Amino acid sequence: MRRFSYVARGVAWRSIHNTVVNPAILVPSIVFPLFFLVAFAGGLSRISDIPRFDYKPGYTAFQFAFVFLQSAAFGGVFTGFAVARDFESGFARRLLLSSPNRSGIIAGYVLGALARWMIVGAVVTVAALAAGMNVEGDGIQLTGLLGLGLGMNFAAALWAIGLAMFLRTEQAGPLIQMPVFVALFLAPVYVPLSLLTGWVHAVSSVNPITAVIEAGRGLLAGSPVKVLLAFVLLGAAGTLFAAFARRGLASAERAG
C-alpha cells in the first residue's frame, strides 16, 4: 500500500506541476468551460422566459451547473490525452519501469485530474459569480455539488485513462472524448428535461448524466432532486471505469 501511495503521489505531482508550468495544458481546460458559460448563459439567457422554465436561481445558474459538471468530465478526458501522450513519447514506459506498484500510476493520473479540475472549477465558479449568478443552495448542498463534480471528474478520468492505456496513441483522442461529449450533450443542456420533446427527450430521460446534472442544478437552487441517484450512478461509473482502467494498464503491461 505504501508503494501504491508513493507512485500515486509522484505521478500526481508531475501531472499538477506540468499543468501549472505549461499554459498550453491549463489554458484549454479553462477556456472551453468559460466559452460554454458565456455562450450558453449569455447568448441563450432569453430561454428562461419560456413558459414552464421554472428554475428559480435563473438561467446563469442553470447553465453554470451544467458547465461546472461538463468541465469536470472534460478535465478527466484531457487526462486521457496526457496518458496517450506519455505512451507515445515513451515516458509511460519510464513510469512502468520505475513504479513498484503500477496501479499507483492510474491513481496518480486521477489525482492529477482532480487537482487540475479544482483549478478550472474555481475559475468557472468565480466567472459565474462575477456574471451575477444566484446561488440558493446552502453550504452542505454546495458541497454536494462539488462532490458531484469530483465524481464526474473521477469517472471520466478513469474512462479516459483506461482507453488511453488500451490504445496507447494520441490518435485515440477523439475516441476518448466523443462518448463523453455525446453523453453530456444528450442530457438537458439548454432547457429542463420537461421542456424537451421527441427523441431528445426519450434519450435524455434514460441518460444517466441527466440525473447528475439535475441533481447539480437542484443543489445549486437549494431544492435537491435525484441526489442519491446521481451519486449512486457516479459511484457505479467510477467502479466500472476503475476496472476498465486496470484492464487498460494490464494491456499496456502486456504490450511492453
Added chain:
Amino acid sequence: MHELVREFRKGPRAVDGIDLAVGTGEIYGFLGPNGAGKSTTVLMLTTLLPPTAGRASVGGFDITRDSAKVRASIGAALQEAALDPILTGREHLMLQATLQGLPSRRRNERTRELLERVGLTEAADRRVGGYSGGMKRRLDLALALVHQPRILFLDEPTTGLDPQSRAALWEEVERLARDEGMTVFLTTQYLEEADALADRIGIIDRGRIVAEGTPARLKAEIGSPSVEVTPAQKDDIGRLGELLAGFGDSKRGSNGSVTVQLPGGEAALAEIVRVLDSNDLHVETLQLHQPSLDDVFLAKTGRKLEGAGTE
C-alpha cells in the same frame, strides 16, 4: 534465464529460447546487431514485456510472479532516454525518488549526489527539453541509480554519444561494478564497448545466443593471434618467410609482409624477435594481431557484426 522466448504476433521469435546466468558484481555484455533480440531480452528482464515462454529471475525474483520486487531491485537506462521535456533534471530525479519511495530528506540528498556524479549540477534546473543527447543519457543513468539498485540494465547506453561522453559513461559503469559491486547487464552493438567493459559476453543473433564467455576466451576459441612482419629490405622477404615458417603457418602479403599464425599464443612473439635479431634481419614493422569479437561473430554466424542488423 531459462529457455526465455518472446514471440510477437505476426512476427518472428524476437527471442528464441535464451539460457544465461549473470553473476553478482559482473558486467555482462550482450552483443549483437540491430534486431538480434537484445532490447527485447532487456524489456523482459526489466518486467516491461512478459515472456511468451520460459522463465527468468532477476535479483532472485521471478520476472513474472514477483515483478514488483524485480523492479525495486533494478535500475534501467533504456535505449531511448524517455524524459519529460517540461521537467528539469532535478525534478526528474525528485520524481524518480518519489516513485521509489525515498524519504523526503534522502530524496534531496540523493538528487544532489547524482547530479554531481553525472556532471549535471549546473544544468539541474534547466528543462530537459534543452539538454543535449549526452546530457539526456547522463540524466537517464542517474535516474536508474536513484534507489541504489543492485542490478543495472543499460540498453545501448552510448549509441549516438560523442567519444568523450562515451568514455565518461564507460568509466562510470566500471566504477559502479568495481566500487559498488553492482551487477551490470549491458547491451551494445559496439565491439569495442563490449571488449572494454564486459567481464563476460553473450553474442546474440536472430534471437539465439551463439557464443558466450570472457572476451579473451571467445577470441581464443576461434583462432590464435598472428604476427605480421615487414622487412626493412624488400630482398629479405624470402629469408623472412623461411624464418617465420618455424613458428606456424605463414603467408606472404601483397604489401611485402609475411604473416604467421601463432598457435601457442603471443608468447612466441619474444622468440620471433630473438630469431630475427640473431639472423641479422632488420624489420620495418612488426604487428601482433589478436582476433577481434567481430571475428568471433563472423565465425559463429557466418556474417560480420558491422552491418549485420536486420532492423
